[in-house]
Amino acid sequence: xxxxxxxxxxxxxxxxxxxxxxxxxxxxxxxxxxxxxxxxxxxxxxxxxxxxxxxxxxxxxxxxxxxxxxxxxxxxxxxxxxxxxxxxxxxxxxxxxxxxxxxxxxxxxxxxxxxxxxxxxxxxxxxxxxxxxxxxxxxxxxxxxxxxxxxxxxxxxxxxxxxxxxxxxxxxxxxxxxxxxxxxxxxxxxxxxxxxxxxxxxxxxxxxxxxxxxxxxxxxxxxxxxxxxxxxxxxxxxxxxxxxxxxxxxxxxxxxxxxxxxxxxxxxxxxxxxxxxxxxxxxxxxxxxxxxxxxxxxxxxxxxxxxxxxxxxxxxxxxxxxxxxxxxxxxxxxxxxxxxxxxxxxxxxxxxxxxxxxx
Amino acid sequence: xxxxxxxxxxxxxxxxxxxxxxxxxxxxxxxxxxxxxxxxxxxxxxxxxxxxxxxxxxxxxxxxxxxxxxxxxxxxxxxxxxxxxxxxxxxxxxxxxxxxxxxxxxxxxxxxxxxxxxxxxxxxxxxxxxxxxxxxxxxxxxxxxxxxxxxxxxxxxxxxxxxxxxxxxxxxxxxxxxxxxxx
Numbered sequence: 001x002x003x004x005x006x007x008x009x010x011x012x013x014x015x016x017x018x019x020x021x022x023x024x025x026x027x028x029x030x031x032x033x034x035x036x037x038x039x040x041x042x043x044x045x046x047x048x049x050x051x052x053x054x055x056x057x058x059x060x061x062x063x064x065x066x067x068x069x070x071x072x073x074x075x076x077x078x079x080x081x082x083x084x085x086x087x088x089x090x091x092x093x094x095x096x097x098x099x100x101x102x103x104x105x106x107x108x109x110x111x112x113x114x115x116x117x118x119x120x121x122x123x124x125x126x127x128x129x130x131x132x133x134x135x136x137x138x139x140x141x142x143x144x145x146x147x148x149x150x151x152x153x154x155x156x157x158x159x160x161x162x163x164x165x166x167x168x169x170x171x172x173x174x175x176x177x178x179x180x181x182x183x184x185x186x187x188x189x190x191x192x193x194x195x196x197x198x199x200x201x202x203x204x205x206x207x208x209x210x211x212x213x214x215x216x217x218x219x220x221x222x223x224x225x226x227x228x229x230x231x232x233x234x235x236x237x238x239x240x241x242x243x244x245x246x247x248x249x250x251x252x253x254x255x256x257x258x259x260x261x262x263x264x265x266x267x268x269x270x271x272x273x274x275x276x277x278x279x280x281x282x283x284x285x286x287x288x289x290x291x292x293x294x295x296x297x298x299x300x301x302x303x304x305x306x307x308x309x310x311x312x313x314x315x316x317x318x319x320x321x322x323x324x325x326x327x328x329x330x331x332x333x334x335x336x337x338x339x340x341x342x343x344x345x346x347x348x349x350x351x352x353x354x355x356x357x358x359x
Numbered sequence: 360x361x362x363x364x365x366x367x368x369x370x371x372x373x374x375x376x377x378x379x380x381x382x383x384x385x386x387x388x389x390x391x392x393x394x395x396x397x398x399x400x401x402x403x404x405x406x407x408x409x410x411x412x413x414x415x416x417x418x419x420x421x422x423x424x425x426x427x428x429x430x431x432x433x434x435x436x437x438x439x440x441x442x443x444x445x446x447x448x449x450x451x452x453x454x455x456x457x458x459x460x461x462x463x464x465x466x467x468x469x470x471x472x473x474x475x476x477x478x479x480x481x482x483x484x485x486x487x488x489x490x491x492x493x494x495x496x497x498x499x500x501x502x503x504x505x506x507x508x509x510x511x512x513x514x515x516x517x518x519x520x521x522x523x524x525x526x527x528x529x530x531x532x533x534x535x536x537x538x539x540x541x542x
Contacts, residue, residue, distance in 0.1 A: 062531035065402045067511075071535050136405045136444055 045149040046120050049129040052082065057133040057143040060090055064098060064133055064141040072099030079145070086126075087146040090133070091115035098141060115142045125149070395512045396505060397434035400425075400467050400490060403503065404444045406532035409464065410486050410525045417446035424463040426454040426479050427470020428492060457482035464488065468501070486525045490514075499523055506537055513537040 007013045056075055063071040072090045076099055079085045087109040089100040095115035102109045118130045127149045133141040404421050414421075421444055425432035432453050439449035454460050454468075457479045466483055468476040469492030480489050480501055491501035502520045506513050518541035521528050533539050 059531070062406060062529070062535045065405070066399060066514075066535045068513075068535040135402075138442075 041149070042122065045127055045147070046122070046129070049127055049145055049147050049149075050120065050131065052079065052085065052147075053129045053131040053143045053145045056088065056090075056145070057131055057141075060099075060143065061133060061135045061140070064090060064092060065135055067092075069099045073101065075099075076101035082147070084148045085145060086148060087111050087144075089144040091142045091144065093140050095142075109146070111144060111146070116144065118142060122149070392512060393428065393430035394434045396428070396467075396469075396492070397431050397438055399505070399512065399514065400431070400435055400465060401438050401442075401444075401449070403488060403490065403532070404449070404465060406529035407488050408527035408529070413464070413486055414447060418448075420448045420450040421464045422450045422452055422462060423465040423467065424452045424454040424460055426460070426466065426468045427472070427476060428467065429453065431467060431469065454479065460487075465490065468492065468495075488526060489520070489524070500540075502526060502528070503536075508537060516540065518542055 007016055056079065059075045059078075060072050063069070063075060076088045076090065079088050079101055080103065083103070086103040087101065089111035090098040091114070092098045097111065097113055097115075100111045102111070116128070116130050118132055121128045125148055126146060128144065128146045131143050132139045133143060400423060404423070423435060423439070425435060432451055436451045439451055442449060452459070452463065454463075454466065460466055460479055460483045463483070464486075465488045466480070467490045468479045470476055473493075473495070476491065477495055477497055480491060480495060481497070481499070483489055488503065489501040491504040493506070494504060495501055500517055500520050502524060503514050503516050506515055514536055515538040516528055516533055516536040518528065518533075518539060520540075522541070533542070
């Protein structure tokens with residue numbers, strides 16, 4: 001076994017035994033970690049899914065009780081804020097389909113015509129949950145929610161969230177609390193967006209340095225290319241007319257809309273620009289896209305007197321990263337980058353986006 | 360000739376069948392509507408909050424009075440038999456006149472005579488969920504009123520009337536109301 005019988009010297013035999021033991025220990029440890037991770041993933045996913053179904057069921061109690069399918073569908077549409085949800089349905093007390101919702105980005109999504117049995121079913125990539133809707137201690141229907149799950153899906157979720165803006169954007173932003181890269185972003189607390197954590201900043205600095213050195217393979221080249229484009233977009237020679245953020249029409253309609261706020265690491269304006277660009281290019285952070293209201297609020301905060309007497313008034317969120325994300329390939333992009341001063345603060349005239357033309 | 364004779368024999372049978380079907384369809388539709396209204400009346404109780412002290416305990420029944428719609432009363436009696444709403448048993452009363460509308464928690468007023476319906480609704484005092492079978496003019500209006508939309512039974516809600524009667528309507532109920540007055 002493992003060539004132990006062929007080993008002639010005792011030293012060789014001991015080495016082989018040691019290697020085998022370490023290998024086995026590593027294998028067992030890796031398996032245990034995998035198992036723990038899978039269990040955690042399962043528990044989180046099942047809790048999320050069950051909670052979503054229960055919330056929908058609670059909201060749809062009256063819709064089912066009074067047979068109002070329209071309100072039922074409205075309630076289900078709330079789930080579009082959760083991109084991992086691909087299908088959902090409400091069934092009446094007889095198990096007949098009452099209202100349904102199918103995610104727009106997956107044409108293959110279907111809901112069963114009859115209510116499946118209550119419970120949680122996990123597949124390799126999909127999970128479904130069926131929960132009863134109870135009113136006055138009686139089951140008046142059931143909720144069915146089908147969702148993707150898994151680690152890979154989390155990354156995908158961030159990119160799907162980077163789609164074109166619209167009425168659902170605030171909801172999507174609110175729902176995008178999951179970190180884009182593991183440990184890169186600090187989690188939301190109480191719905192308030194927070195900037196990148198230490199790990200995220202380290203990752204970003206690494207990406208900057210990589211791009212500046214011109215290394216890093218395809219990613220580094222892509223970052224360099226995007227950085228060049230962003231610098232060109234910020235250049236007065238580019239002919240991009242700055243416009244108030246509030247004017248959404250300033251960016252081409254139907255395009256992905258990313259608005260990035262310079263982060264302010266204290267390296268000067270150019271670095272801010274590059275930093276923001278890299279955020280977009282690398283898609284490192286994915287916790288949310290600020291809307292005009294966010295930026296306007298920051299403008300107001302900037303105009304308020306600062307805490308330090310005599311010093312320049314600084315926005316309380318000056319060091320907060322407003323992350324951008326890379327829209328799906330082929331969609332084109334229009335990036336609104338907000339130039340700031342060396343502290344990342346927006347000037348008195350308020351935030352001004354600069355449109356980055358589509359590729 | 361034989362085919363013509365057969366057709367002549369079958370035609371009266373077919374006509375008789377169609378006539379009986381139409382005769383049966385009419386009451387079936389009425390039964391359906393009264394059943395839906397009865398179910399709605401029963402469900403309304405789950406989405407209304409009466410002021411504290413209305414019920415002395417969980418054994419106190421929710422009394423639903425029905426005026427002018429015996430079909431609805433019958434359906435409601437069947438529906439509520441042996442069931443409870445938040446622990447309260449449900450009692451159905453057939454209200455014959457305005458004087459019989461005391462000690463009710465819910466009053467449904469319907470029937471062909473709108474003036475009588477209005478009178479009954481106007482005589483009710485206190486925290487009573489008043490439900491009218493159709494639009495009713497005058498003050499105080501009913502808290503809820505049934506309407507028809509594309510052949511379906513729906514209802515409108517009046518927050519003003521609910522507040523006047525010290526009742527709280529659940530947001531869930533308002534979400535499915537066709538129209539909410541006083542929002």
